[in-house]
Amino acid sequence: MDGAEQSSVRGSKPLVKAFFDKRTCSVQYVVADPGTMKCAIIDPVLDFDEKSGATGRQHADAILDYVGDQGFEVEWILDTHPHADHFTAARYLREKTGAPTAIGEKITQVQKLWKGFYNWPDFPADGSQWDRLFAAGETFEIGNIPARVLFSPGHTLASVTYVVGDAAFVHDTIFMPDSGTARADFPGGSAPLLYRSIMEILSLPDETRIFVGHDYQPGGREPLWESTVAEEKANNTHMSSCRSEAEFVKLREARDRTLTMPKLILHALQINMNGGRLPEPEANGTRYLKFPLDLLQGAAWD
Ligand SMILES: N[C@@H](CCC(=O)N[C@@H](CS)C(=O)NCC(=O)O)C(=O)O
Numbered sequence: 440m441d442g443a444e445q446s447s448v449r450g451s452k453p454l455v456k457a458f459f460d461k462r463t464c465s466v467q468y469v470v471a472d473p474g475t476m477k478c479a480i481i482d483p484v485l486d487f488d489e490k491s492g493a494t495g496r497q498h499a500d501a502i503l504d505y506v507g508d509q510g511f512e513v514e515w516i517l518d519t520h521p522h523a524d525h526f527t528a529a530r531y532l533r534e535k536t537g538a539p540t541a542i543g544e545k546i547t548q549v550q551k552l553w554k555g556f557y558n559w560p561d562f563p564a565d566g567s568q569w570d571r572l573f574a575a576g577e578t579f580e581i582g583n584i585p586a587r588v589l590f591s592p593g594h595t596l597a598s599v600t601y602v603v604g605d606a607a608f609v610h611d612t613i614f615m616p617d618s619g620t621a622r623a624d625f626p627g628g629s630a631p632l633l634y635r636s637i638m639e640i641l642s643l644p645d646e647t648r649i650f651v652g653h654d655y656q657p658g659g660r661e662p663l664w665e666s667t668v669a670e671e672k673a674n675n676t677h678m679s680s681c682r683s684e685a686e687f688v689k690l691r692e693a694r695d696r697t698l699t700m701p702k703l704i705l706h707a708l709q710i711n712m713n714g715g716r717l718p719e720p721e722a723n724g725t726r727y728l729k730f731p732l733d734l735l736q737g738a739a740w741d
């Protein structure tokens with residue numbers, strides 16, 4: 440496991456452990472109530488090698504090993520959004536632990552969009568692939584620690600932030616201060632909505648711990664994933680350089696014009712819009728993916 444780190448806290452603050460996936464620069468989390476030993480897994484990665492077509496469970500199994508070693512009971516398997524750069528391991532972890540899966544309720548809008556792209560008329564775009572769909576403002580518990588869902592659209596139509604005690608799992612909204620913010624140019628993305636979502640996150644108490652969903656290691660530094668609302672307000676390279684929504688939108692859209700599509704977007708969405716289920720094997724026992732040609736913009740020819 441790469442860059443696993445633990446930040447231990449006292450009192451009712453959750454214990455947070457991060458697992459960094461260097462292939463996709465994703466950060467996966469276990470957030471636990473040390474009082475009750477209950478935990479949630481957030482944004483787990485199912486490994487995939489696009490060159491060979493191999494899938495792997497190394498990261499998910501490392502999380503399960505950690506959970507087992509700590510004596511934690513998994514209460515929730517949470518995704519913040521349908522990822523465009525990796526497969527979610529939510530389904531695999533549900534099979535292993537029996538814990539319920541959840542995502543934001545607006546996943547149904549993403550499903551409706553992408554079922555058209557993949558030409559899957561029979562795909563149920565109703566969110567039934569998860570055990571629970573969270574609406575904005577909904578609350579739940581991890582052990583005795585209260586958790587709250589913020590609707591944080593912009594990067595995707597369905598993105599949510601999980602605020603667990605003093606820890607906010609913001610995934611692809613705001614990144615580490617030197618890294619800025621997430622892109623807003625995927626189908627259904629919106630730079631103005633991203634700005635408003637980030638402003639809601641930054642209105643949390645200054646000492647709120649921020650746990651980001653990716654770290655692209657600017658300048659080649661070691662991966663980092665934890666900051667605070669105060670640090671982000673003072674130093675985030677995108678947010679602190681913009682005085683208004685309009686300025687942010689200009690900056691974000693200019694940067695997005697320079698980005699190519701994530702290399703796994705067409706692989707990943709068909710798995711992730713289906714709650715992490717791989718396609719059913721065909722008659723020969725092999726599973727296959729399907730890609731639309733000439734549908735998405737963002738080709739990099741040079
Ligand atoms: N090169 C990466 C790009 C992944 C990517 O686009 N990541 C999104 C989050 S899913 C993002 O917000 N990136 C911000 C950026 O690249 O500035 C890949 O191909 O997977």
Ligand SMILES: [Fe+2]
Pocket residue numbers: 520521522523524594611
């Ligand atoms: Fe993302």
